[in-house]
Amino acid sequence: MDTDDDLPDLIVSQADGMLIPISHFAKQCNKRLEKMVQSGPKKGQRKPNIDEIEQAKKSIFNPSMFGSTLEEILALQCERFPDRKLPWLQTTLSEEVLRLNGAQTEGIFRVPGDIDEVNALKIKCDQWIIPSDCPDPHIPASLLKLWYRELQEPLIPPEFYEECIENFQNPEEAIEVVNKLPDINRLVLAYLIRFLQVFAAEDNSKVTKMDVNNLAMVMAPNCLRCESLEPQVIFENTRKEMGFIRTLIQNLDTSFMEGIV
Amino acid sequence: MISHKSERTVTCTIVGDGMVGKSQICKTFIGDLTIEDYEATVTNEHSVLTQFMGDRYTLRIVDSSGQHDYKDIRTLSYKKSEVFILCFNLSDRDSFESIETFWIPEIRKLCKKTPVILVATGKDIQDNDENNNVSKEEYLSVMDKYGIDAYVECSSYNKEEVNEVFEDVLLSVIKSKKKRLSNIFHHLLAR
Numbered sequence: 038m039d040t041d042d043d044l045p046d047l048i049v050s051q052a053d054g055m056l057i058p059i060s061h062f063a064k065q066c067n068k069r070l071e072k073m074v075q076s077g078p079k080k081g082q083r084k085p086n087i088d089e090i091e092q093a094k095k096s097i098f099n100p101s102m103f104g105s106t107l108e109e110i111l112a113l114q115c116e117r118f119p120d121r122k123l124p125w126l127q128t129t130l131s132e133e134v135l136r137l138n139g140a141q142t143e144g145i146f147r148v149p150g151d152i153d154e155v156n157a158l159k160i161k162c163d164q165w166i167i168p169s170d171c172p173d174p175h176i177p178a179s180l181l182k183l184w185y186r187e188l189q190e191p192l193i194p195p196e197f198y199e200e201c202i203e204n205f206q207n208p209e210e211a212i213e214v215v216n217k218l219p220d221i222n223r224l225v226l227a228y229l230i231r232f233l234q235v236f237a238a239e240d241n242s243k244v245t246k247m248d249v250n251n252l253a254m255v256m257a258p259n260c261l262r263c264e265s266l267e268p269q270v271i272f273e274n275t276r277k278e279m280g281f282i283r284t285l286i287q288n289l290d291t292s293f294m295e296g297i298v
Numbered sequence: 299m300i301s302h303k304s305e306r307t308v309t310c311t312i313v314g315d316g317m318v319g320k321s322q323i324c325k326t327f328i329g330d331l332t333i334e335d336y337e338a339t340v341t342n343e344h345s346v347l348t349q350f351m352g353d354r355y356t357l358r359i360v361d362s363s364g365q366h367d368y369k370d371i372r373t374l375s376y377k378k379s380e381v382f383i384l385c386f387n388l389s390d391r392d393s394f395e396s397i398e399t400f401w402i403p404e405i406r407k408l409c410k411k412t413p414v415i416l417v418a419t420g421k422d423i424q425d426n427d428e429n430n431n432v433s434k435e436e437y438l439s440v441m442d443k444y445g446i447d448a449y450v451e452c453s454s455y456n457k458e459e460v461n462e463v464f465e466d467v468l469l470s471v472i473k474s475k476k477k478r479l480s481n482i483f484h485h486l487l488a489r
Binding site for chain 1: 315316317336337338340341364365366367368370371374390391392395396399400
């Protein structure tokens with residue numbers, strides 16, 4: 038696939054009649070590519086692969102709510118929903134899981150939804166559409182996990198990772214880390230924890246069989262990303278990542294999120 | 299001491315979607331009779347001494363996470379694995395479809411030739427919704443398409459049926475070894 042050739046055509050057709058310097062697009066594309074290679078274990082050491090270049094190119098004219106940063110997502114929705122403080126996709130998919138009785142569905146967040154249905158819903162979401170005929174809470178639940186997981190920067194940014202790992206059993210310190218997060222990350226995380234607290238309630242978890250440990254297990258890799266390549270470190274940290282999320286579900290007071298969307 | 303001269307170690311990794319019963323298969327095989335729990339697995343390892351066709355083997359079973367998100371930690375054990383036990387639940391169509399869309403691609407990306415055994419769990423359960431049940435024709439066609447070495451239907455709680463899974467594990471390792479040896483042999487003869 039040739040990624041260079043069709044770019045100028047695309048720019049001409051989209052920017053028809055407007056005079057926008059091409060450097061504007063190049064900058065946008067470059068910014069994204071730089072972020073991509075900065076993520077993952079070999080920070081800055083590797084070259085972007087063809088898929089990443091393709092994705093960066095697409096992001097110029099078809100920005101997606103998936104794989105972007107939280108700031109970019111809020112910028113995308115700012116005209117449509119100027120008053121929202123949280124990503125539309127996050128609250129909408131979360132509510133969809135609850136509407137489809139996910140809080141009383143065995144294995145919610147543990148059992149994956151049908152992959153074709155999840156992909157179909159993903160495409161719809163990027164067009165700001167939530168189909169009303171979704172048959173199964175596992176579908177929005179899987180997509181919600183995917184959305185967190187694909188955020189360009191992990192929900193808990195890398196500079197806070199070590200602190201989370203060190204304080205995974207210490208409620209005060211763990212809450213302190215949350216309070217230090219950038220505003221948008223803090224709100225999005227608090228919304229997620231508040232949402233998980235609904236599932237962790239005994240009335241729900243005894244039906245879903247998803248107690249606080251299971252919920253923390255399925256959500257941890259969607260909030261924290263270990264950058265080590267050492268098997269031993271990955272292994273040991275996995276349990277601590279889970280522990281950190283469990284500590285938050287059990288101890289974070291999320292009442293301040295009441296009414297915030 | 300449990301070591302023995304002819305004893306060799308075979309490592310297998312058990313994979314498949316969440317809640318199909320991977321951990322229960324391990325528990326049944328090693329004779330762990332504790333009551334069922336629903337704890338999602340991150341990763342677990344069991345070592346079991348067993349006999350097969352007169353030889354003694356140590357089976358190292360890696361029980362992996364079915365969570366698609368746990369790819370990093372799960373694939374750590376793939377390279378060491380000599381055979382994969384790929385599970386789905388007979389009355390959960392989604393878990394069957396994941397075989398083609400998720401598990402085979404993930405395994406083959408890292409391990410091109412390692413034998414795979416398909417295991418259908420929940421033999422004793424049928425879903426009320428007919429469309430959810432997976433038919434024999436369907437999984438036979440998947441086996442064909444991906445060159446899967448063996449197929450076992452079982453209930454995760456049935457000791458005899460689960461034993462059969464691990465007999466197939468050892469058999470497929472022995473077979474793939476023989477095949478490799480004869481390939482080398484042919485290669486040498488052809489020189």
